[in-house]
Structures are given as C-alpha cells and as structure tokens.
Amino acid sequence: MALEIVPPPGGFHGPVKRSITIAGHPTSISLEPIFWAALEAAAAAAGLPLSALVAAIDHARISAEDPPNLASAIRTWLMAQRA
Numbered sequence: 001m002a003l004e005i006v007p008p009p010g011g012f013h014g015p016v017k018r019s020i021t022i023a024g025h026p027t028s029i030s031l032e033p034i035f036w037a038a039l040e041a042a043a044a045a046a047g048l049p050l051s052a053l054v055a056a057i058d059h060a061r062i063s064a065e066d067p068p069n070l071a072s073a074i075r076t077w078l079m080a081q082r083a
Contacts, residue, residue, distance in 0.1 A: 008034065010033075013032055013033050013034075014032065015030035015031055015032050015071075016030065016031065016032070016033055016036060017029070017030045018030075018031075018036070020050065020051050020054055021051055022051065022054060022055045022058055023055055027070070029054070029070055029071055029074070030071055031071055031074060031075070035074065035075055035078060038078045039053065039054070039074060039078060042078065042081060054070075054074065057070075057073055057074055057077050058070055058073070060073075060077075061073035
C-alpha cells in the first residue's frame with residue numbers, strides 16, 4: 001500500500017528570514033515557519049531567550065570538524081531533539 005502524503009497543518013511554506021543577535025553580533029537566519037515555531041518552543045521549554053538557545057547551537061556548530069551553516073545546524077538540532 002502506498003503512503004499518502006498530505007500537507008502539514010497550514011500547508012507548505014518557504015523560509016522566513018529573521019534577525020537575531022548572537023554574542024552581540026546581529027545575524028540573519030532563514031528557517032521555515034515550522035522550524036521557527038519548534039525553536040521558540042524549545043527555547044521556552046529550556047527557559048531561555050531564543051537568542052540564547054541559538055547562541056548555544058551556534059557554539060556547538062562552530063566546534064564541529066566541518067561546521068554546517070547556522071540554519072542547517074538549527075534544523076539538525078531540532079530534529080535530533082525529536083529522537
């Protein structure tokens with residue numbers, strides 16, 4: 001039997017760019033709205049401001065041997081939290 005693929009609630013949406021300050025430096029991050037919502041929920045669950053959670057993910061990302069871009073690191077981190 002074939003798997004039926006249905007759009008997520010609210011449909012499919014492309015990335016939304018938002019500005020955020022990390023360690024005193026402004027940067028722009030483009031994520032799909034579903035990832036922004038998951039990131040905001042993760043920050044709230046951890047009792048952190050969104051910028052602090054992104055800074056922590058960024059710190060872990062740049063210490064990797066071959067660091068991905070920040071948006072990819074955020075998406076990967078969020079998916080790993082589901083596991």
